[in-house]
Amino acid sequence: MSIGETGAEAGRPKRRRRTPDEARGEAIVAARRLLIDSGPTAITLKAVAGQIGVTHANLIHHFGSAAGLQSALMGSMVRDLTDALGETVALLRSEAGAPRAVTDSVFDAFEKGGAGRLAAWIVLSGDLKHLEPVRAAVQDLVNAIHERMAEGEATRHRITGAVLFIALCAFGDAVIGGPLRDMLGRDEDSARRIVARLLPTFLL
Amino acid sequence: MSIGETGAEAGRPKRRRRTPDEARGEAIVAARRLLIDSGPTAITLKAVAGQIGVTHANLIHHFGSAAGLQSALMGSMVRDLTDALGETVALLRSEAGAPRAVTDSVFDAFEKGGAGRLAAWIVLSGDLKHLEPVRAAVQDLVNAIHERMAEGEATRHRITGAVLFIALCAFGDAVIGGPLRDMLGRDEDSARRIVARLLPTFLL
DNA sequence: GCCTATATCAACATCGATGTAAATTAGGCG
DNA sequence: CGCCTAATTTACATCGATGTTGATATAGGC
Secondary structure: OOOOOOOOOOOOOOOOOOOHHHHHHHHHHHHHHHHHHHOHHHOOHHHHHHHHOOOHHHHHHHHOOHHHHHHHHHHHHHHHHHHHHHHHHHHHHOOOOOHHHHHHHHHHHHHHHHHHHHHHHHHHHOOHHHHHHHHHHHHHHHHHHHHHOOOOOOOHHHHHHHHHHHHHHHHHHHHHHHHHHHHHOOOOOHHHHHHHHHHHHHOO | OOOOOOOOOOOOOOOOOOOHHHHHHHHHHHHHHHHHHHOHHHOOHHHHHHHHOOOHHHHHHHHOOHHHHHHHHHHHHHHHHHHHHHHHHHHHHOOOOOHHHHHHHHHHHHHHHHHHHHHHHHHHHOOHHHHHHHHHHHHHHHHHHHHHOOOOOOOHHHHHHHHHHHHHHHHHHHHHHHHHHHHHOOOOOHHHHHHHHHHHHHOO
8 A cells, every 4th residue: 555565466577777867757656746746754765765665775875964865956947947047048048938938938937846935945944045146047037028028128237127026926826826816716827827927028 | 063053062952952942943943934035945844954953853843744834834924914914904994004005014014024935835736725824814904995095995806906016016016026137227226116106096 | 928720941852964984786888 | 614894784873853742831801
């Protein structure tokens, strides 16, 4: 009944030997799932190990320590977040950069894989250094919008304002959007619609 | 050198006997400080006890358990948040409900005493029931805005949209506003200015 | 001034998370 | 096929957080 047990077949080897990359990858996927489902405190060596059918000592072997696992998890999720923001940049550099499409792209970036929740955890924990890769992604976003706008039409200051605005809303929506929309009787898509509508007012 | 030791005067009683309310109050103040300064994981019985010069067993006596202390802390901070939102309602019912004043009021509500960070912690932990008192405060806010607007000028749907918008931004700013503004080179007041400027567009 | 209720403490017990050391085995390579 | 590296496990050690118990002292009431 426990997670690692898939049955009583005797033919399977008792131990499965993974490459270090496989082992780390599986562990991080499991840890991410635990973070999203049960919160930061659920990310324990034994819990992660149980999810992928290894022992907690094995995780220490691959990550050095529990802090090493947490750090790797943060790095992985921050990488996903910056990748997703990179897709927004690509969108803006193509022709399809309509307000609603850009909004969806940024909101998805914070929602996918629990990136917004992770960022909240990082800030609450005080490990701000893990957010450093996001800085470049955010600045790329500013640059992409700048390129797209006609000369002088939108100053850099207006653009950073727009990015601050959309990022705050996307982050907030990813973390407390659910409960808040419920309190207000608003549907799932409300925040995105509002942001998409307001976005053009920054660039006029 | 330990925290409780202020010197070698002999006249002071070795034990200070507090009323239960005093003891609980001091503990919650200390716990809140620990949450803001060092994150949720820093709120341990020993740490809180050390801050106020008692033993951890004493905290268990007053709160029943560690979970009881956490729950009391959440209740206290949620009460402060709802009180602060109540002040926004009062502001709206007076004559001074200018967009900037309302914006400041809501942003302060999420920033004061770490209310925004606490809300993030509650959501990440999954203890959504602790947020229940906020529901009424948020709905009061909707009602207050509704009263203030001329008949039919702003539908209830537009108002809930405005509240969702301002709450998301205020929450986001309270949690990741600092790092994000730093990445963008924006000053402390940026988000509030933006929100105050956009707020009227909801009600026209 | 004494008595009582209880706030407080010291010492102990427990439990889970983390970490360590040594044995075991999977799987590649000669 | 047999060997060797290292991924994996088992067993043990540690540490901190939580909880329990019985003793102690303090403040208010008589």
